[in-house]
Amino acid sequence: MTETNNNNQKIEFEEKYLTRGQLIWRAFLRHRPGVIALCILIAMYILAIFADFFSPYNPIEQSLKHTYSPPTRIHRTYKSVKTKPYVLPMISYVDKVTYERTYKEMLFPSKLVLEKPDGSIVTYELGKDGVESFKFSVNSIESIKIDGQWYDVKKSPRTTDYFLFGYNDETLSKGLSRVETTSAVAQEMYFKSYSSKFGLTSEYQIEAVAVTESLDTIVVKKDGKFEMLKAKVIDYDYKTYPVKWFIRSWNGKLLWLFPMNIHLFGVENYDNNQYVKLFILGSDLYGRDVWSRIVFASRISLSIGIIGMIITFAFALLFGGISGYYGGLIDEGLMRFAEIIMSIPGFYLMIMLRAMLPLDLPSTQIYILLVFILSFIGWAGTSRVIRGMVLSIRQREFVEAAVAIGLPNSKVLARHVLPNTATYLIVNATLRIPGYILGEAGLSFLGLGIREPYASWGLMLAQAQDVYIMTKAPWLLIPGIFIFITVISFNFVGDALRDALDPRSLG
């Protein structure tokens, strides 16, 4: 009994003392998905506004060594001991044997413990005792297997300063490494070269192909001189590049204005190794960081929705208000024009308007253009709804009263009629923003919107159109997920707003 009593008192109190804004806010908070979506949107906008801070790389900086690099693996253990997170240099490596392009992590030795032939043990560490660099000369032997018998077909010495993990790192650790394959490409390649020598008739006679590498000499550059060592490697350390928060790297602009070079996270590339990159979402055709590009592209998608919507509604309020309030010929003319625009299928009209203007404009101009094209298309439908609302509001007593006390038409319209459409406008605006985001993404996807080298989510997806590339680099599809999350968040927030602004829910 007391509980219901309390409840009633509470409701009474709230009705009396809470402002309308507070009531709306409370109703909004009751809508769980809407609140979550609002948080996501706020996070997205923060990401967009401070894009330079959140991007570890310049979004237009290319790195041709990292075409379609997969997301960089962040290691937490070094030789099975837990350490601070670090990354290893990566190289796009075309396998000599399988002719497949894969990314391999690179082993750059930083410390070598060597056992010399005379049994003495020496330690070389980069940067200590004047040791400047290591080089390794390696003997590489290619062999093929015919009828269960291995034949060496080619011997080639080479020098290198790195090894590849999971491929030939045993050359360093054990002095010998061996890679075997039975791939069709390898069979074909070796058949072409050696069929006559071995009298082969079919490439399937080559049962397997192998590359054996052995460590020959280690060249240590010490105090400007080279030491040639024939020694056994007992132990070694390799270079790791620590991943750090708040790191100094490329020069960005905070809020488009203030130069700054601190970024949220990044890799400390202490010796400017061009193979070292931290791509948390992989890289694209030009080796640009997909994450940084997504962050910068969010500026376009997130702002185009809001700016486009504001322009649309300005036009809609002007034309809808005028034609609903004044009626007559103006009304007829404007509404027929709106109908015609509505009767051309939206996306065709958009593409046509885009085609009407030159394709090769600077990106800022294209952006402005897109905003106007998108608003031009959205304008008609909203105008008609506002006209309808104005028509009904015009009949209400308070408008008649305003006219009766002699306010000029423009003031009646601006002060008394249009404010009453605000509820509808807020809800409608939130639900319409996704349309602009999708419109821009679509145009950019077709190559009619934002252009390279600048980024937009739609444009980034266009790179994934090729099936071959898409299967090799599925991370190029990630911008689509960002479009999806943004659009669905706006929809949920719009839904929650509609419920919250509904007078019945304010109670």
Next chain:
Amino acid sequence: MLKYIGRRLIISLPELLIISLMIFLIMYAAPGDFLDQYRLDPSVSPQRLKAMEEEFGLNKPAIVQYLTWLKNVLKGNLGYSFYYRRPVSTLIWERVAATLILSLISLASSWILGIALGVFTALKKYSIGDKIMTFLAFGFVAIPEFFLGLVLLYFAAKTGWFPISGMKSVYYSSLSTWERFKDILWHLILPATALSLGSFAGLMRYMRGSLLDVLNEDYVVFARAKGMPERVVIFKHAMRNAINPMITFLGFSISGLLGGALFVENVFGWPGMGRLVYQALIQQDMYIVMASGLISAVLLVAGNLVADILLALVDPRVRLS
């Protein structure tokens, strides 16, 4: 009825005229024209350029160009494609079949799915099924069509279960009729899925809302009170009223039949109208654009008309006059 249809058609004529004029003006105002690519090509002589200008009528004033086009359209000639050097009508005709197969199948599936699930979720309001479907609907509405297409394409490429591009297999011509049918159907599954998933969600939400509104009406309560079986109440009384607003929707869907699949056609390499028009726009192949614009406007008028007539047939309260 016939009188009504006739009057509607006459009213729509000036609208079509204005739409075609607008499309023409937009295309005309676009910088450059189809011959630009030849002007940049040093191997094309100025005389030849002049001859081509003459041939395509590009040297005449805008109004003359438009009127000539209009005259030809009234005679049933939609013009001549600069790029393909063939009549526009045959070009479009070749593509119409492909687009119609795709869009009709996805229209049908999205409507069947949308209405069925809409009714289901309305009847099982706030159940787990309803909540899941509502969430899915929100999701599908938010996925851009081309992204959904790309994801399906990725799925096809990874599993190898579906073809990744085009409408027919390479060996299509060697197949029997039944196998040809299967082949096209096999190619059709992914693009049709991409197209219908996007639109079914909206339809489902709309149907749900509409049926829920109707279920609160007095006559439904009354029908239940007099002991009618629930099946009859829902399908004879409630559904017939709830479906009315959907029919207006159908009109819009009809207008999108030919042009609505642009993205999906582009992603899946489907040889349809959308791609033809997109390429024509890029190449400023004016008459293809004009013709397709006109066709989609005609479809819009037709769609609205069909929707109104259907509404009158379904709802006895609506009279055409």
